[in-house]
Each structure stands twice: as structure tokens, then as C-alpha cells.
Amino acid sequence: MSDTSNLTDQDYKDGQILLFDKPLEWSSFQLVNKVRWLIRKNLNIKKIKVGHAGTLDPLATGLMIICTGKFTKRIHEFMGLEKEYTGTVKLGETTPSYDLETEVDQTFATDHITEEAIYAFAKAYQGIIQQQPPIFSALKKDGKRLYEFARAGETVEIPTREITIYDFEITRIALPEVDFRVSCSKGTYIRSLAHDMGKGLGSGAHLTALKRTKIGDYSVDNAQDILAFEQSFEA
Secondary structure, eight states, rough: OOOTTOOOOHHHOOOEEEEEEEOOOOOHHHHHHHHHHHHHHHOSOOOOEEEESSOTTTTOOEEEEEEEEGGGGGHHHHHSSEEEEEEEEEETTTTSSTTTSOOOOOEEOOOOHHHOOOOOOOHHOOEEEEEOOSSEEESSEETTTHHHHTTTTTTOOOOEOOOOOOOOEEEEEEEEEEEEEEEOOTTOOHHHHHHHHHHTTTEEEEEEEEEEEETEEEEEGGGGOOHHHHHHOOO
16 A cells, blocks of 8 residues: 655645545545545645546445546546456346345346356356446436436436456355456446346346456555545644
């Protein structure tokens, strides 16, 4: 973890790359706002640019790269990097959002699902994939966010898009739960992967836990939490 306790106002203006482990239920916007506020408050900076290099859903935790000052111009360098996630899929139930943001809307049988079938699905779901994003997402269609259509109960056609799954490893099977580790390209929705797993296994599924562990060569193991960052100004 990089030591931020000795950084000056000029250091932040010249540019810093900060690694954070985003807390559960925080939006990416909240984390960026908190970091900006702490820098301004503690170093008496009137104005400073702070931005992130890729969002995480509020129900996900893990690595976020936040850039300050002149380094905000470098954000695009991180956006296209390969990402790694770990998480848990629950089989036998679906939700409209493909995760725990919404309530279970359908249940399915799981007694036909074998461990061999789960491993086979993971092996097949690698390479270049045509993936359909969830309707509960911030992608835009006709000038509106998809989640706006979803919350209004409107049906909308969502085109698939090409993504790449570099590696998909099943790390634990305790039905109806399946743990996984996946490395993937920019634009991949792990919620959609969970949904596709349910369909591929002749059942249903949704995501119940998600953590981003890597962005390129940057690891959550080297990230700090927001409390540690706040305390670094008191060091």
C-alpha cells in the first residue's frame, strides 16, 4: 500500500494514483466525493480534480483507482485494462437486476445441476462472448439510463456487446452457491455472467457477492480503505 501520509497539496495537484478498497453499499461517486473532500479539507485546497478509472456497483466491493490533479488526464489509460473479480452466484433464483438490488422474482429447480455441469459452463464461457447487459445498468438508450426504463416497468430491447472472458475459474461449489474468479475485458457485466450461468445450467441465478481484485497490474491487496486514508492526514 502506498503511504499517503506525507503528501502535500502540490503532490495531489501534480497528480496521484490512489488505490482504494470500496466499501459495500457505497457508490463510486460517493467514494470519489469523500476522497476529494478529505484532500480539500485537510490540505486547505480550494479546488482539485479527482476522478475514478471505472465504477463499481454499490453492492460490490474491491479495487477502485482514483486519480487526482493532473493525473485525471490519465484515467483513460486504466479504463481498458483487464479486470479480475471474485464473487458468489446463487442458483435457483433470479432477480430483475441480476443481483441483490431487487427482490427474487422467479425460482427454479437445481436438483439436476451437477458439479461437472458447472465446470463445463465455466470452461465454455471463455473467449469472445456476446453478452447482454442487465437492464438495471447505467448504460444509455435513447438518451435515458437503462435503469430508468427498468424502474418505470418499461420493456426495452438491449443489444448484446462483445466482451472477452480471459479466465473463468470455479473456486467453490456448495449448492445452491457457487464461488468464482473471473478475469475479463472492459465492459463485462459480472451480473450478466451470473444470469447466463443460470440459463446455461437450465435453471436461474443471480449474483450475491462481488469483489474486484485487480485492474491490470494493480491489486486490491495494495489498496487502502477510506478510513485509513482519512487517518493518514492525522499521521
